[in-house]
Amino acid sequence: MSSPVASRFVGSAVHRKEDRRLLTGHGQYVADASAPRMVHAAFLRSDVAKARLNSVNIEAAKAAPGVVAVFLWSDFHEKFGEAWHAMLGQELVVPPPLAITDVRYVGDPIALVVATSRALAEDACGLIEVEYEPEQATVDYATAAADSNVVHAAWGLPSNVMVAVPFTPMSADLDETFGSVEHVVETTIVQNRYLCVPMETRGVLASWTPGLEELDLIVATQSVHETRNFFARYLGLDEGAVRVTARDVGGGFGQKMFVFREECAVVLATKLLGRPVKWIEDRLENLISAGHSRNELGHVRMAISADGVIEAITVDHVADVGAYTPCPAVMDPTLLPGPYRIPRLGFSTQMVWTNTMGKAAYRGPWMFETTAREMAIDVAARQIGMDPAELRRRNLLSLPELPFTSPGGKVFQEITPLETLEQALGMLGYDEFRKEQAAAREQGRWLGVGICVYVEPTSMEQSTLGTEGATIRIESSGKVVAFLSTTSHGQSIETTMAQIIADDLGVSYDDVTVVQADTQSTPYGPGTGGSRTAVIAGGAAHDAAVAVRDKVLGIAAHMMEAAPEDLEIAEGVVAVRGTPDRSLTIKEVATQAYTNAHTLPVEMAGGLEATIRFKPKRFPTWSNATHVCVVEIDPDTFIPRILRYIVSEDCGKMINPQVVEGQIFGGVVQGLGGVLYEDFRYDQDGNPQTTTFLDYLLPTTGEAPKIEIGHIESVSTTNPGGFKGMGEGGAIGAHAAVANAVGDALAHLGVNVTSTPLGPEQIFQLVQATKKERA
């Protein structure tokens, strides 16, 4: 293999290939697609959290104008096969497409109406008569394990506990340590329920063609290939008979990683009707039934020495997985110590069912280990009377002392926790801020600073996730088409991968087209998620480009009667090094490769194409960052406002700084949204309370602070580009940074912030409770 040319596009903020169509409103989403004879679907959903279905009368709905069909469970029963995802394993089965005998959360689909328009389908849904026999719902996950109202009683399950891992000490001397240290800090950290909320809701246009016996799906997904494999199993078809495409996907954040029961129902409907069926989820459905996230609590204990060394940390963790969990992505307790030199660890964990929407993956699914630890560190700092930055400084790992093996068995290397802390504190002017804060308090103003330091396992190995593929072809015109295994849903993959490929091939960035998310033309990929694209898909793109480059050099060497080692490629021209007048354009080489292949030596097969799969040298690829947030709380109204937001991050070598910063901006806004604005609420009977954007508040541009970013580029050796994943970090770090800033702003009042959300109401209640306690 030849060594790649010096980089020209990697590292620079080239214009995004996606911008033209996306920013001019020409993105192609599922709602933009149509098919001849297409009909529209709407679900009748349960408005009771837990009930037996005594009867469902669909006669009036069937007779309503425009109605093509009304389906119940009995129509789908025995019409489908296995319903599992390779990544999650065969045990985690997607729930039945429609409720069978009972409903278990508000939003549980009971009937599917197909009509000539969505409005008519909704009209018909209104005519379906359901007779419910309500039962007491279980809503509070903190008490669900002991609750005698069992969510899945109809399955004969004895309790609401899905998984329970008893307390497991990872260090032999855990108890002794807690018994002998100067400070033991105990606190319960509670994170609220908030959601992915992609701009494009779920949606699918499913077309079954009788006779051809093929299924075609245009779907809002993060993984066309796993969607294809799922439905091949589901309908008992060969994979080749299922085509799945996704041109543009308007955000996923984890929600669209797996097939949902609603998509199963729509696929069964097209199969039974033999005509295309389209379902575009509305926002109400997306909020109540597309997967919920966060909603975890942890009782954290820390053993801290007199000089502020954290000697041990433990957690007793409980997570709500709702009624049916699309992906039980909860805390990995072995990551609890994070990027700290903490030598001892212990944990227990419990996942419990409730009569609420099930848990789905959300950007940084392992975020709670960060939230729990970082909020607990601030509680500890307040308790032992040490500055929270100093407490972190004394315990954080730094690059020179790596590799470090944590008590959870994680081997950290190539990360810069202390370095990012110092950079972020420097960007703020931490010591000056503390003076400003003290002066502000004198004037009755409440200012606070919050810090969050984390390490993120990117490009993990679990199950299907270890590998990605790329096919790269230089066409006879000399232009390049790259077929990638990814399914972008907003990651600028067409841009970043084209940068890598252009550099490796020595062609212009504008001459590279990236094709993805089409199962009939692209290599298999497990799906875009888990901060894996730069490292794994980037590795595949690089290796495939190098393989094609070698073919170009081989053919050019033959044509110029030179040795391949003596050739170089730059700006689309292959030349003999040092003799620039002996050269060929890539187009000339391509013409030879395609139209005169018979004249090439026997060992050259012609064409300029390669397919390569890539797997990193090690798993995971660690990345890390420090977030620092400054808030001011209005003492009259208790409204918190972010004054500064700083991120110092290390994602290794950056392919495109603008894309990196865009990913951080979006993630930070989601994380701060979950603290300050977003909060999905149920009442005690399991009725959702926040079912429109009037009640479920997303941060908008008006709420987004200016985000200042510092970069530290410590190169990763897991992949040829030296990259690290960074798609999720923003969302992981922001939650604790913002919560800690609110906590710091209230600390002088004696308030101890341990839970989120922290809107004006919660801050008011905290301040009032503290006042009462002190009175």
Next chain:
Amino acid sequence: MKPSQFQHHAPEQIDEVVGLLAEYGDDAKVLAGGQSLIPMMALRMAAYPHLVDIARVASLSTISASAGAVRVGAMVRQSRAERDASVAKVPLLAKAIPHIGHFQIRSRGTVGGSIAHADPASELPAVALALDARIEATGPGGVRHIDASEFFLSTWQTALDDGEILSAVEFPLWGANSGFAVEEIARRKGDFALIGALAGVTLDGARVARACITMIGVGSTPIRCHDAEAALIAGGADTDLDDIGRIAAAPLTPADDVHASAEYRQHVSPAIVRRALTAALKEARS
């Protein structure tokens, strides 16, 4: 989230509007800017087989100023009123409009629609109440006027009779040395207020000659704080405004919702009144 089917009527004369409302009775609803009505229909909280769109009735879109008042036609878009020279003579109205949603919403939403809709967290009903505006109603029996103090009955309930439309609102002008302010707490920019206070004062030296204080988001209608107004007039411009805020807040019985408890609303009310009065007095002095 698609509305059920309806027929769209687009009359050009107010008589036709009144005629259509009479013809279809409870099956008909007036459509103005659609910024409240259409979302309610899309969420299927409401369904009307006939919508009588008043956007093409030219006479409903006029703004005229007389010596004592500015008359704003029901169909005047909020964005137009926000920039109109005559409306500028009613500073409280001009100051309140930017608090309504976002500019996209204001460029469709109407002054009359907001007042007829009578949401207790809305700004414009509170402006009408604060300024003692007169509501002009047109129905089968012709035109009549309703005082703002009689107009707002409860959440989304007004004194308009069936078959009547709100055709205009007359906002009285205040004299020199007056100041006005709108102070509100909203979770995000553009959201409906959790609570808010609208205030106006006219100064005569250190004497407060005239005052109005109206609160939103604290009951089923906007609420005029008469006791607090009287206390301010009695106490003068240098009264402790925290006291006035407490007097205003004392009788309020706000409700809980997902965004804030009644207790929170009660607690923050005095400060919001204080802030509104501080700003209004500052403007009156300048």
